[in-house]
Amino acid sequence: MAEMKTAAYICSGCELGDKLDVAQLTKIAQKEGKMALVREHAFLCNEEGVQMIRDDIEKEAVTHICIAACSRRAKTEAFNFPTVAMSRANLREGVIWVIAEGEQHDEVRQEMANDYVRMGCAEIKKMILPQGNPNHAHNKRLLVVGGGMSGMTSALEAAEAGYDIVIVEKEAQLGGWAAKLWKRVPFKQPFAEPQDTGLTELAAKVSAHPRITVHLSSTVAETSGAPGRFSVQVKGAAGITTEEVGGIVQATGFTTYDLNKLPELGGGKANVVDQAGLEALARSANGATIKRADGKEVKSVVFVQCAGQRDETGTHLAYCSGHCCATSVKQAMYFKDANPQVDTVVMFTDLRLPGMGEDFYRSAQQKGVIFTKGKASAVEASGDGCEVKFRDLILDEDTSLNADLVVLATGQVPNAGVNLEAWNPIVTAAEGGSDEAKQQKIEMQKTSVLNLNYRQGPDMPQLKQGFADSHFICFPYETRRTGIYAAGPVRRPMDMLQATEDATGAALKAIQAVENASIGRAAHPRSGDLSFPTARLEGCTQCKRCTVECPFGAIDEDERRFPVFNESRCRRCGTCMGACPVRVISFENYSVDTVGMQIKAVDMPDEFSERPRILILACENDAYPALDMAGLQHHLYSAFVRAIPVRCLGSVNTIWITDALNSGYDGVMLMGCKHGDNYQCHFVKGSELANYRMSKIDDTLKQLGLEKERVITHEVAITDNARVAKLINEYVEKINEIGMSPMKGFN
Amino acid sequence: MTVQNQQAVARYRNDFLREVEERVEDGEWVKMCMQCGVCAGSCPLGNAWQHTPQKLFMMIRAGKREEVLTSDAMWMCTSCYNCIVRCPRKLPITHIMHGLANYAHRLNIAPKGQPTREVAKLFWNNLAKTGRVNELKFSLAMYFKDGFVQGIKNAMAMQSVGLGLVKAKRLNPMELFGGHKCKDTGSFNKMIAKAREIEDRKKGFTS
Numbered sequence A: 001m002a003e004m005k006t007a008a009y010i011c012s013g014c015e016l017g018d019k020l021d022v023a024q025l026t027k028i029a030q031k032e033g034k035m036a037l038v039r040e041h042a043f044l045c046n047e048e049g050v051q052m053i054r055d056d057i058e059k060e061a062v063t064h065i066c067i068a069a070c071s072r073r074a075k076t077e078a079f080n081f082p083t084v085a086m087s088r089a090n091l092r093e094g095v096i097w098v099i100a101e102g103e104q105h106d107e108v109r110q111e112m113a114n115d116y117v118r119m120g121c122a123e124i125k126k127m128i129l130p131q132g133n134p135n136h137a138h139n140k141r142l143l144v145v146g147g148g149m150s151g152m153t154s155a156l157e158a159a160e161a162g163y164d165i166v167i168v169e170k171e172a173q174l175g176g177w178a179a180k181l182w183k184r185v186p187f188k189q190p191f192a193e194p195q196d197t198g199l200t201e202l203a204a205k206v207s208a209h210p211r212i213t214v215h216l217s218s219t220v221a222e223t224s225g226a227p228g229r230f231s232v233q234v235k236g237a238a239g240i241t242t243e244e245v246g247g248i249v250q251a252t253g254f255t256t257y258d259l260n261k262l263p264e265l266g267g268g269k270a271n272v273v274d275q276a277g278l279e280a281l282a283r284s285a286n287g288a289t290i291k292r293a294d295g296k297e298v299k300s301v302v303f304v305q306c307a308g309q310r311d312e313t314g315t316h317l318a319y320c321s322g323h324c325c326a327t328s329v330k331q332a333m334y335f336k337d338a339n340p341q342v343d344t345v346v347m348f349t350d351l352r353l354p355g356m357g358e359d360f361y362r363s364a365q366q367k368g369v370i371f372t373k374g375k376a377s378a379v380e381a382s383g384d385g386c387e388v389k390f391r392d393l394i395l396d397e398d399t400s401l402n403a404d405l406v407v408l409a410t411g412q413v414p415n416a417g418v419n420l421e422a423w424n425p426i427v428t429a430a431e432g433g434s435d436e437a438k439q440q441k442i443e444m445q446k447t448s449v450l451n452l453n454y455r456q457g458p459d460m461p462q463l464k465q466g467f468a469d470s471h472f473i474c475f476p477y478e479t480r481r482t483g484i485y486a487a488g489p490v491r492r493p494m495d496m497l498q499a500t501e502d503a504t505g506a507a508l509k510a511i512q513a514v515e516n517a518s519i520g521r522a523a524h525p526r527s528g529d530l531s532f533p534t535a536r537l538e539g540c541t542q543c544k545r546c547t548v549e550c551p552f553g554a555i556d557e558d559e560r561r562f563p564v565f566n567e568s569r570c571r572r573c574g575t576c577m578g579a580c581p582v583r584v585i586s587f588e589n590y591s592v593d594t595v596g597m598q599i600k601a602v603d604m605p606d607e608f609s610e611r612p613r614i615l616i617l618a619c620e621n622d623a624y625p626a627l628d629m630a631g632l633q634h635h636l637y638s639a640f641v642r643a644i645p646v647r648c649l650g651s652v653n654t655i656w657i658t659d660a661l662n663s664g665y666d667g668v669m670l671m672g673c674k675h676g677d678n679y680q681c682h683f684v685k686g687s688e689l690a691n692y693r694m695s696k697i698d699d700t701l702k703q704l705g706l707e708k709e710r711v712i713t714h715e716v717a718i719t720d721n722a723r724v725a726k727l728i729n730e731y732v733e734k735i736n737e738i739g740m741s742p743m744k745g746f747n
Numbered sequence B: 001m002t003v004q005n006q007q008a009v010a011r012y013r014n015d016f017l018r019e020v021e022e023r024v025e026d027g028e029w030v031k032m033c034m035q036c037g038v039c040a041g042s043c044p045l046g047n048a049w050q051h052t053p054q055k056l057f058m059m060i061r062a063g064k065r066e067e068v069l070t071s072d073a074m075w076m077c078t079s080c081y082n083c084i085v086r087c088p089r090k091l092p093i094t095h096i097m098h099g100l101a102n103y104a105h106r107l108n109i110a111p112k113g114q115p116t117r118e119v120a121k122l123f124w125n126n127l128a129k130t131g132r133v134n135e136l137k138f139s140l141a142m143y144f145k146d147g148f149v150q151g152i153k154n155a156m157a158m159q160s161v162g163l164g165l166v167k168a169k170r171l172n173p174m175e176l177f178g179g180h181k182c183k184d185t186g187s188f189n190k191m192i193a194k195a196r197e198i199e200d201r202k203k204g205f206t207s
């Protein structure tokens, strides 16, 4: 590697020059920052300014630059120098836009800017230009597990985009659930009549596609590798075939909720079917009047919505499967279309018909389907049919209805494979020698879909209710296994139309993943990032914290229990770096040192100065932009804070906090995304882990003899612009209350 | 049970919704109600009634024939049209209200002595005789609808208003004797009879 040559560029545009003493900043960059080259410019992001930097890179062989101007999130196109390492000192959004105007603030404002320049210089000296993942692989084929509506759509979409596809389907034919339907809910104008599923044509198209290979009656026996180089053992009737692929779409769909679990609603009794059962009856009727299993023509039918769903007692499914209202509307039409004299009642508590479902609902009403707002309490055999007892929620009375047939609208149960939360303790017990646990593990493994040989278990992590975890709010297609994307009802309950969209989305994400992997770049959300974590294994104590805490299962273990990083599976969140107690994990451009040196670079006023210093570690995805935006909207905050962006709160190593407190900071604020079931953390578990680690920081504080308020954590959303300023100001007040840190001046 | 009512029950058995669809003005709209309750919340008088429009429509679908037709709710509708304006399903609720009232009246099972119904009857009888509304006779009929003694009391109470109207030439006491008529009362009566015949045919009262 070429010799490091540093340079700092200080901009005086955007009023920086009016509000700050730029000459002083320059001096600091030279004297304290020890930058080999320091230049001022009146308009750094314009062509001339940028050209000046380019010239230095070319002619002066500058390799590391610190730009002291606006936020790292601004002017990224101008300040784009891919051949050098770069840090940014945020003087605009971070200082002059948030610190009150007026002479009386000149001094603290300047102090703040000085510190940011010191920090930028300290950081850049520890950075290395990322070289990209050396272990990248180029396989761009995609595996699609599941050949139903979602799977076939994914396969076809990706094949049409020019990628080779392997489909593994456990049944003997393609089609999945959709193939078992008589008709589907309309997805085209005028949304009034049930439509053909089009499944036969779709399956034919998939089978005939030159880019698609289909394995029927097959399952996945083992998956190993990483994006760009997955190796998949496909188990079929004829034995095992190995398929090499670059990415995977898991479209394994759902199973219907077990009717036998609903005896109170007649589940398991004669003349009571679920929606799947009704589809079967409709298929055999083939457009004529629908007959029951005993051959009797159905003259009256009651659909009981939400059967075993939206259950608040904890016995059945807690969620709404979303499609079943429209499905019942469709099925009621099966009866009305064959014979308008059939009495059809749909019993609902709320009718949920998303999309164009409202038109479909109206069309059913036109056909004379009766909608009754009521809650069924029991379905009992009565005469030749059933009696549905229910509470009429409009007329507010207990009453009943008789019908030849009752259809229960039961929910979708995802086929997501092994639940890792249950799996991991069993593995630990099995490794501890328990025979029972070993047996349990074998049984559990049989239910796996992907059979990943990952350290963290054989399937994708699940969130709630057994659905594959994905970032529900912002990035629904992203799962927690890089290169593997969930599509369709395995990700969340949904109808066919939504499943098609979902499948298309997942196919695109899989394509993006293989493309990124083939050039050694990170996938979402640091898409394009070339840095990757490495560990100095000679220092590793084999504590397993990194392998267990990585939210994406990217780290395996070798025979000696040392961590093995799979860079292409890694999302570059830095959670492993935050976890490592001996701090041997780092990225080229982000490490314990790049942040640690910034913390130490701050000039610490003494205990009697009445100028506290508060460190903010802000998640770069939400909290740091919120801080920037606070600046943009001129929500003023205290000049005593020093903010450092971090990749994720999960990457915060507690050493930063102890170092900060030891070197005299009066308080530390951590700002990250919401965690828990409705998390917004871009790395899923990062903020949760940080929160957990911080709950343990109290002991450290006690040892240091410090108040526990000296470290606080806040959940900050990207929209919290005003709030973030308020939080800072409140905290500064709090620190003033408890007083300056007694740790100042010891080092 | 009145004869008309017996015939209706025999004809529609338990299918009250179909009965309403065929025999009540705008009754075919009832099935389109989605039970949102907006009408019930919009009706300025709704909470003073026995049943809101929303409930009436649900009762029709639930086959509660007796309860619907004997309800006095639809008689209370003031035709303010609030509900029609707001119904997301565009049901002509006000018209259905009056349709239901009219149907219950025809079957003669509407609540006896229901004030709106009584006033409507007096008005119709007054009008149908001559083709003109005889205001004097109509007012007197109103005064005396609850009996002779009450009628005298009502008339005394309104005395000064009445005299005032006479003085202002807004009320002709001679109207009490015969009163003015339309030009051709015979044809007028025929016209009304024809209209009734058409309606009866349309609504299936005559086979």
Ligand code: SF4
Pocket: A533, A549, A550, A551, A552, A553, A554, A555, A565, A569, A570, A571, A572, A573, A574, A575, A576, A577
């Ligand atoms: S914790 Fe984050 S940075 Fe570390 S290996 Fe896992 S995904 Fe990569």
Ligand code: SF4
Pocket: A535, A539, A540, A541, A542, A543, A544, A545, A546, A547, A563, A579, A580, A581, A582, A583, A584, A585
């Ligand atoms: S967290 Fe650090 S010490 Fe522990 S296994 Fe990982 S690299 Fe080794």
Ligand code: SF4
Pocket: B032, B033, B034, B035, B036, B037, B038, B039, B040, B053, B054, B057, B086, B087, B088, B089, B090, B091, B093
């Ligand atoms: S507003 Fe219309 S749709 Fe809603 S309850 Fe009333 S009649 Fe039904």
Ligand code: SF4
Pocket: B042, B043, B044, B045, B046, B053, B076, B077, B078, B079, B080, B081, B082, B083, B084, B093, B094, B097
């Ligand atoms: S029109 Fe009649 S039913 Fe409708 S809101 Fe007015 S009073 Fe109520």
